[in-house]
Amino acid sequence: MSTNKVIKEVEVYCREHGIRFTDQRRMALEIIASSKKPLGAYDVLAEMGKEVENPKPTTVYRALDFLLEHAFIHKIESLNAFVVCHAGHSHEGSQFMVCDDCGKVEEVHLCHLPKDLKKKIDDTGFQLTRWNTEIHGTCNRCQP
Amino acid sequence: MSTNKVIKEVEVYCREHGIRFTDQRRMALEIIASSKKPLGAYDVLAEMGKEVENPKPTTVYRALDFLLEHAFIHKIESLNAFVVCHAGHSHEGSQFMVCDDCGKVEEVHLCHLPKDLKKKIDDTGFQLTRWNTEIHGTCNRCQP
DNA sequence: TTGAAACTGTTACAATATAACATTACATTC
DNA sequence: GAATGTAATGTTATATTGTAACAGTTTCAA
Numbered sequence: 217m218s219t220n221k222v223i224k225e226v227e228v229y230c231r232e233h234g235i236r237f238t239d240q241r242r243m244a245l246e247i248i249a250s251s252k253k254p255l256g257a258y259d260v261l262a263e264m265g266k267e268v269e270n271p272k273p274t275t276v277y278r279a280l281d282f283l284l285e286h287a288f289i290h291k292i293e294s295l296n297a298f299v300v301c302h303a304g305h306s307h308e309g310s311q312f313m314v315c316d317d318c319g320k321v322e323e324v325h326l327c328h329l330p331k332d333l334k335k336k337i338d339d340t341g342f343q344l345t346r347w348n349t350e351i352h353g354t355c356n357r358c359q360p
Numbered sequence: 361m362s363t364n365k366v367i368k369e370v371e372v373y374c375r376e377h378g379i380r381f382t383d384q385r386r387m388a389l390e391i392i393a394s395s396k397k398p399l400g401a402y403d404v405l406a407e408m409g410k411e412v413e414n415p416k417p418t419t420v421y422r423a424l425d426f427l428l429e430h431a432f433i434h435k436i437e438s439l440n441a442f443v444v445c446h447a448g449h450s451h452e453g454s455q456f457m458v459c460d461d462c463g464k465v466e467e468v469h470l471c472h473l474p475k476d477l478k479k480k481i482d483d484t485g486f487q488l489t490r491w492n493t494e495i496h497g498t499c500n501r502c503q504p
Numbered sequence: 505t506t507g508a509a510a511c512t513g514t515t516a517c518a519a520t521a522t523a524a525c526a527t528t529a530c531a532t533t534c
Numbered sequence: 535g536a537a538t539g540t541a542a543t544g545t546t547a548t549a550t551t552g553t554a555a556c557a558g559t560t561t562c563a564a
Contacts, residue, residue, distance in 0.1 A: 236530085236541075236542075238542070238543090240542090240543080256519080256520075257519095257520070257521075258519070258520070272544080272545070272546090273520085273521070273522085274521095274522080274523095274543090274544080274545080274546095275543075275544080277520095277521065277522075278542080278543080282542095293437035293438045293494070294437045294492070296519085296520065296521095296551095311477060313481060313484070313486050313488075315486075316489070322484070324477065324480055324481070326474075326476055326477055326480065329474075329495075330470075330473075330474030330475075330476075330477070331474075332470055332474075333455060333468065333470055333474070333493075336468055336470065337457060337468070337495065340457070340466070340499075340500060341499070341500035341503070342457050342459075342495070342497055342498070342499055342500060343497045343498045343499075343503060344457075344495050344496070344497035345460070345496055345497045345498070346495075346496050346497075347493060347494065347495040347496065348438070348493065348494050349477075349491060349492065349493040350437070350491065350492050351473075351481065351486070351488050351490075351491040352488070352489055352490050352491065353486055353487045353488035353489045353490075354486070354487045354489070355484075355485070355486055355487075356484060356485035356486060359485070359487060380510075380511080380561085382511070382512090384511090384512080400550080400551075401550095401551065401552075402550070402551070416513075416514070416515090417551085417552070417553085418512090418513080418514080418515095418552095418553080418554095419512075419513080421551095421552065421553080422511080422512080440520095440550085440551065440552095
């Protein structure tokens with residue numbers, strides 16, 4: 217999905233939900249959506265620095281928090297890095313394939329937990345709010 | 361499982377596999393195994409500081425790297441913290457329930473990926489080496 | 505017993521993330 | 535359109551997490 221399309225969709229979503237999609241937030245999302253690989257917060261910061269004068273970490277983290285909160289982006293915890301969400305719908309869980317060779321990440325859209333895991337969780341009385349699976353390995357293109 | 365039992369098992373495993381279970385490694389493992397909650401690297405460092413003179417981050421991270429490599433401990437990526445592994449066998453994937461209230465973490469021992477996810481991965485030609493699922497929510501005890 | 509590999513010591517620093525408080529913009533109501 | 539409350543931003547400083555680089559020591563096996 218093109219960066220423009222992502223931005224447009226988020227724009228619409230925000231308008232419809234009375235959420236403020238400010239310049240900083242838009243800029244951060246554009247940067248992340250344009251990248252082929254997950255970006256760290258300080259990568260985003262550096263990119264923002266090309267457009268505005270001397271942005272601060274706080275600024276970036278605030279924008280990231282906003283984007284995460286509304287699931288416009290996801291955090292890849294094992295990389296401390298962020299990717300745009302292409303799901304087009306909200307979901308409480310995510311799954312990613314992370315290539316340790318080229319660094320690219322692909323989201324797997326099976327937005328559900330396996331039955332036996334769900335059962336085990338329910339059996340313990342655990343009330344889940346969100347979950348995340350990160351699968352490391354080597355992608356198709358990077359194999360010998 | 362008691363800390364002592366963990367240590368004993370790891371001792372045996374290391375002896376049988378010709379791996380060196382040094383004092384620093386033992387100390388780090390004892391500290392993590394004794395904790396009811398995941399510990400950050402600097403928590404471990406602080407604990408080590410009670411037993412030896414002024415340990416350094418490098419020391420802790422080396423011990424942690426060793427313990428992770430042999431899967432005696434796991435890293436909870438979303439917390440930057442470490443827990444002992446109670447599986448008693450090696451496994452390429454882990455699943456954790458993380459209580460955002462009390463901070464306790466429980467490992468779920470369903471050491472396999474769901475079929476449909478495995479299929480999707482295989483279909484893309486991705487070669488997986490390891491995976492990790494972190495489930496956040498509220499544990500039984502912390503619910504109203 | 506010696507040579508290679510693994511482990512440890514030490515110093516410095518890089519990378520990631522947050523706290524605290526002041527200021528500005530925005531939307532609502534009077 | 536002025537007053538007011540909330541959300542967003544600006545600014546400074548600092549906390550937390552993690553590595554690099556190189557020297558010294560221990561261990562184990564040939």
